[in-house]
Amino acid sequence: MYDMDTRSRPLPLKPCPRCNGAPGPPENPSAYAYLLGLYLGDGCISAHRRGVYYLRIVCDNAWPGLIDACEVAVRSARPDNSVSRVKKDGCVAVTAASKHWPCFFPQHGPGKKHERAIALEAWQQEIVDAHPWEFVRGLIHSDGCRVTNWTTRLVKGEPRRYEYPRYFFTNLSSDIMRLFTETLDKVGVDWKQANWRNISVARRASVALMDVHVGPKY
Structure with a gap:
């Protein structure tokens, strides 16, 4: 999947896991570990107007249970934001808008993921260490x-x-x-x-x- 460049992104307006001086974990670390696996495989973040970013996780229509699980994970990550399903040819893009997606997924950057370095930050690794099976499940899914x-x-x-x-x-x-x-x-x-x-x-x-x-x- 492709990500867009974040070098000119504005500062977020309210706290999130990486916006404070001492980053804290997401509200639901288990759901985040699963969503992180999904994002690394089939997710992307793209910039929109007024500093808003769209997270999109593309899921094959063959797996309706996966689509449901993905939506639940996105809602758990940003409970105050709406989540929608955008139908495409043979798949569904589970989509949500937020100014904080680049903070949740610092792996976001320009170009294809396999053409640039991908590494977890310390706070992400702590979550994966605490919920390894959720991370593995997200990657497999x-x-x-x-x-x-x-x-x-x-x-x-x-x-x-x-x-x-x-x-x-x-x-x-x-x-x-x-x-x-x-x-x-x-x-x-x-x-x-x-x-x-x-x-x-x-x-x-x-x-x-x-x-x-x-x-x-x-």
């Missing part, structure tokens, strides 16, 4: 999936089909991939880098752990 793979094995000389579940996470940003895998390490999930843009979770115990805390999209 944006750029991941749970699939059923299959292979064949010889049983008494006869080939038999064998199926097994697997989670994949796909992203072009090496920084976002690192944030994902570091968080997986913290929650005890074994993973492998399938290729330069894909992370695979296939070990039975790790898939079972992901099923408990993340589950397939719906």
Whole structure:
């Protein structure tokens, strides 16, 4: 996703997690951790008139439950702001306007995320450390999936089909991939880098752990 340049953004008019001298956490840190994962995958922030910014999280129409969860997370992040769903071809953009979105997501900047450095600030890392599964769930819901793979094995000389579940996470940003895998390490999930843009979770115990805390999209 693209973000717009924030170098000329005006100062916010009222307190938010990063506008004070000593930044405080969002009102609902758990919901924010999930929303942060969604934003890093399928979100963008764009400037509008009078210092207002629009946050947009694009969700595929195939996952109505994900769209609902995304809207709940946005409302939790900014309870005083309205949230709308903008229908597009094959997807819905969950959208909300606020002067504070760049403060909530300091990763906002010009150009594509995978073409610039992406790192969490200290207060964001504290939230992710406290709510790692919500962050992982947001990343999987944006750029991941749970699939059923299959292979064949010889049983008494006869080939038999064998199926097994697997989670994949796909992203072009090496920084976002690192944030994902570091968080997986913290929650005890074994993973492998399938290729330069894909992370695979296939070990039975790790898939079972992901099923408990993340589950397939719906």
